[in-house]
Amino acid sequence: MSSVGVVTPFWLDRPPSEALDIAVAADETGFGTLWIGEMATFDAFALATAAGLRTSNISLKIGPLAVGVRSPVALALGLSTVVATTGRRASLALGASSPRIVTEWHGRPFEPVRLMRQTVRDTRAILDGNRVNGFRLQQAVPGTSISVAAFGPAMLRAAAEEADEVVLNLVSAGHVAQVRSELTQARVPPPIAVWIPAALDPGPDTLRQLRSQLAVYLAPPGYGEMFTALGHGELVERARAGAPRASLAQDIPVSLLEAVGVLGSAEDIARGVQEYFDAGAEHVGLVPATAEDPAGRRLLTTLSPLLATGGR
Template sequence: MRLSVSLGLWQDRPADEAVRTAQIADEQGYAEVWVGEMATYDAFALATAIGMRTRRVGLTVGPLAVTVRDPMMIAMGAASVAGLTGRPVHVALGTSSPVVVEEWHGRSRAGASTALREAVQALRPLLDGDKSDFSGDQVSCTGYRLRLPAPRCGLTVAAFGPAAVGAAALADRMVLNLLTPASAARLITDLRLLNPATRVAAWVVAAVDPDAAAIEQVRRGVLPYLAAPGYGEMFAEAGFADLVAYARTRPHPRDLLPAIPDDLLESVALIGDSVEIMDRLDAYAEAGVDEVALVPVSTDTDPYGETTLKALAEGSSG
């Protein structure tokens, strides 16, 4: 099982912890750091800062919302990070959430599934240094060629539903987020029918020997997914149907949060001692996951997730 590190970008933690977490990942020998984009840093700017403050770790930027960033912007951003840092840089794409796309950016998510598939097709030649010549229903880019050296990077697609899995089949890697091993196995089966060669990664929140603050951070991270389409059904299948039904009545978060049991957290996160976590990693491997991107919990007693990353570093095959 290959282990990488995905920056948590926790809302209740200082934003600049992300750079130190990436440095620890680099020091501990993890081969790759995933640099997402939430409400703080621009992903390409953060990836550049990390590349300049680490020695060897590779970078995956994203997932980037395909209805917000166009292929030229993404290709230029990836080439910029690679050129400025001298590191291998990969790109991850996704559709993001209605809050981010429609409310924060004021863009439409209409046709997002089509845009995801088309973005993969449009980006491939750009990232290889070829002139773009793509015109689809939602995405187009014609006439542009990178002036910087082409990053020739891999493309990853964040997937959950059938359309996104179909887009991932056109990419080098599919990434899954907050899934039970059983749910991951079903999506991977669907992917393998389309393209057996596409690798699979899973982002999984991790906390070794967690204290109460770490468990609470995981609980807050899971809360928004309980009522979400697809995720709610997954949690119901895992034995938490009553909680999902309650979540879909839209209670105040202060009432829903304490109702989330620890065993629900354990169904989608790596929580416990090192031995327990390695057993959980085996479950993801048996589901067909090639790589787990650890999302380390960060608290006052374990800032940057350092304890977790050091404890699990031996499981990384680089």
């Protein structure tokens, strides 16, 4: 059954604490899943604990977290701590992240595909209560779902073979359909979850916020090729040549924002979400734009009844 959740964004032009306000708004408006990632503000497990203590029903999906930054023991301890201290359902998501975050920030080698398979296997075994490399978790969380964020054929193969769910971020519905087709080659194709920016009746500040975020993704492998296929190769070439992000952002057309997000009226957004389901996604995580809608509360309040028929 298809479902719609909410993602805590980390907009650079908003206070970090807004992530908790979004968690509360998502819970109060009846969404069933809250994704909690990690960037340059809060530790994801600490933020998930705080969100769990401030909400009533919403389940917590922590990540995608950079594989290789935390060991399987650290990942299992973090997830177990969130469940034990909040009493909330929680699951885990892992991803490649980027060389800048993994190598420059954390001083770890960037070998995500090599590490992913073993990390998923070991983390799952530890959470199930098994002893791994001499360690056994005292508060096991058996049956915990582990998702893998995948971009590129090698990571997609690893996700198809090891993960309970494949996560795609900032992609078009067409890209989801392509990934769904590729996953059919797997013995048991995992479900697909997709994160997409969402903005209700966006004004200039919201469009500026969305453009600034998308500009970060123009150059990286995979994303750049997708944006080129969507007809925006000139922007990708400029990004890869080192053009300033601010210059790139101001030239991103609304049509590109609409290709990888859902913008407009409530009905427009609901139709856009359905397009992702039709393309093969089982879950859509909405990333609320908050420049003109603090905590995304107006967006979530308006969309909740419209999206209820798709399952939450």
